[in-house]
Amino acid sequence: MDYYVYILFDTKTNDVFYVGKGKGFRIDHHENDAIESEKTEKIKALQKDSRFGKRIVGRYATENEAHAVETVLIKWVYGFDNLTNKVHGRYSALIRTMGDYENIPGIDVEYAPNLNDGSFTKAQQEKFVKNNIEAKLESIKENIEPLLEDTEYSVSEIVGKSPSDTGLWINNPSMDVSIRLKLPLAGRTISPEFVSTNTDKESKARFTEAMAPLKINNGSVGSYIGLQNYLERAGIKKDIEVRPGADDIDEIFNVVTFMMEQLQTKYS
Structure with missing residues (x-):
């Protein structure tokens, strides 16, 4: 079986500090990570004392199976706050948090969202549910x-008052630009966008300035620019998914990090 889930741990205490999923030699790559992080610092410290360990927990026929086990280990078994992982994992909202024994709607009892306010057609409601x-x-x-x-920064609750609004907003009160992660009802990919959050002329002018040297058409309310257009017009060469898969939590995390860095640069 090609896919596996593995752990990195302290061989003296058996304390696990990272859970991962991969195939081939993925388990061996962390020791050579060029980017400094809490995980790499932990690895170096343990290697210095000859206490660094790594083990495969299980092997799986499909990547989806491996993703599921990885998320369960991160959230329920070891606990996200006890690890150096950046993200909880795929479909983490459907996994109980370590130590939480309360009744959780959506986990203990599956429920269907209330979309019967007239904004969604029956077909759109079915897509919303079917595509998770x-x-x-x-x-x-x-x-x-x-x-x-x-x-x-803060992230909104799920916006789903109409099919065109389905997604998340990442806002900063000191900025006139927000990050929008739009998820169409097909549920396959995320469309990351920079969006002007104000409608007055002065605010839209600041949106243009913030996105400089881009050429933004601010002739209408709610000006926005998708990540792909942003990269192309700004002449930025970066290996990043402009439409990450809705299940690709790691890539979405990287995209949001990049977009926040761009806003911080332009507003500082």
Whole structure:
């Protein structure tokens, strides 16, 4: 079986500090990570004392199976706060948090969203449920919230008052630009956008300035620019998914990190 889930741990205490999923030699790559992080610092410290360990927990026929086990280990078995993982994992909103024994709607009892306010047609309601739109957005929200800690940014509740509004907003009160993660009802990919949050002429002018040197058409209310257009017009060459898969939590995390960095640069 090609796919597996593995752990990195302290061989003296058996304390696990990272859970991962991969195939081939993925388990061996962390020791050579070029980017400094809490995980790499932990690895170096343990290697210095000859206490660094790594083991495969299980092997699986499909990547989806491996993703499921990885998320269960991160959230329920070891606990996200006890690990150095950046994200909780795919569909993490559907996995109980370690130590939480309360009755949780959506986990203990599956429920259908209330979309009967007239804004969704019957076909659109069926797509919303069939394509797991709510679970995907809840999982994305849970995984990017740690990124927003100790910042002015906040993430909205799931917006789903109409099919065109389905997604998440990442806002900063000191900025006139927000990040929108739009998820169409097909549920396959996320469309990341920079969006002007004000409608007055002065605010829209600041949106143009913030996105400089881009050429933004601010002739209408709610000006926005997708990530792909932003990269192309700004001449930025970066290996990043402009439409990450709705299940690709790691890539969505990277996209949000990049977009926040761009806003911080332009507003600082």
